[in-house]
Amino acid sequence: xxxxxxxxxxxxxxxxxxxxxxxxxxxxxxxxxxxxxxxxxxxxxxxxxxxxxxxxxxxxxxxxxxxxxxxxxxxxxxxxxxxxxxxxxxxxxxxxxxxxxxxxxxxxxxxxxxx
Numbered sequence: 001x002x003x004x005x006x007x008x009x010x011x012x013x014x015x016x017x018x019x020x021x022x023x024x025x026x027x028x029x030x031x032x033x034x035x036x037x038x039x040x041x042x043x044x045x046x047x048x049x050x051x052x053x054x055x056x057x058x059x060x061x062x063x064x065x066x067x068x069x070x071x072x073x074x075x076x077x078x079x080x081x082x083x084x085x086x087x088x089x090x091x092x093x094x095x096x097x098x099x100x101x102x103x104x105x106x107x108x109x110x111x112x113x114x115x
Contacts, residue, residue, distance in 0.1 A: 001023050001024075001113065001114050002023065002024045002041055002062055002064075002090075002111055002112065002113055002114075003021055003022060003023050003024065003111065003112065003113075003114045004020065004021070004022050004023075004024060004043055004046070004058070004060050004109070004110075004111050005018060005020065005021050005093065005109075005110050005111070005112065006018070006019055006020035006021075006048060006058065006107055006108065006109050007019065007107065007108045008050060008051065008105050008106060008107045008108075009105070009106035009107075009108075010051075016108060019048065019050070019051075020046070020048055020058075021114075022043065022046070024041035024042055024043055024060065024062055024111065025041060025042060025043060026039075026040075026041055027039070027040045027041065027042060030042055030044060038063065039063075039064065039065065040061060040062060040063045040064070041061070041062045041064070042059070042060055042061035042062065043058065043059060043060050044059050045057040045058075045059055045074075046058045046059070050101065050103065050105045050107070051105070052103050052104070052105055053103075054075065054101055054102070054103035054105060055075070055076075056073055056074065056075050056080075056101065056107075057073070057074045057075075058071070058072070058073055058074075058109065059071075059072040059073075059074075060072070060109070060111055062087075062111055064090065066086065067086050067087040067088075067090060068084070068085070068086055069083075069084070069085055069086065069087055069095070069111060070082070070083065070084045070085075071083045071097050071109050071111075073099060073107075073109065075101060075102055080099055080101065080102070081097060081099050081109075083095075083097045087111075090112075090113050091112065091113045092112055092113075093110040093111070093112030094110070094112075095110070096108050096109060096110035097109045097110070
């Protein structure tokens with residue numbers, strides 16, 4: 001199963017803590033009204049509330065054929081991050097994307113295969 005994992009930098013413990021770990025959804029379920037759907041996976045506008053109360057929306061997509069990925073993060077309707085790339089290995093959690101949110105929280109976003 002391919003999961004979206006989001007972690008944040010906890011300033012008190014100086015450790016990364018996972019705040020979101022959810023499976024990606026097949027495109028056929030995300031886009032049920034489309035006749036021709038790629039054999040891909042994704043999540044659209046998943047809400048995430050950070051420990052400081054800041055609200056984000058996270059979208060990701062993954063194409064297992066090309067190992068192509070994309071990450072997008074929005075806050076208050078504004079795009080904070082758009083990343084497009086390719087995984088080297090379906091089993092790892094690279095590449096990841098890290099940002100400092102407008103509210104000052106460091107977050108890391110990645111997708112990878114879980115058991």
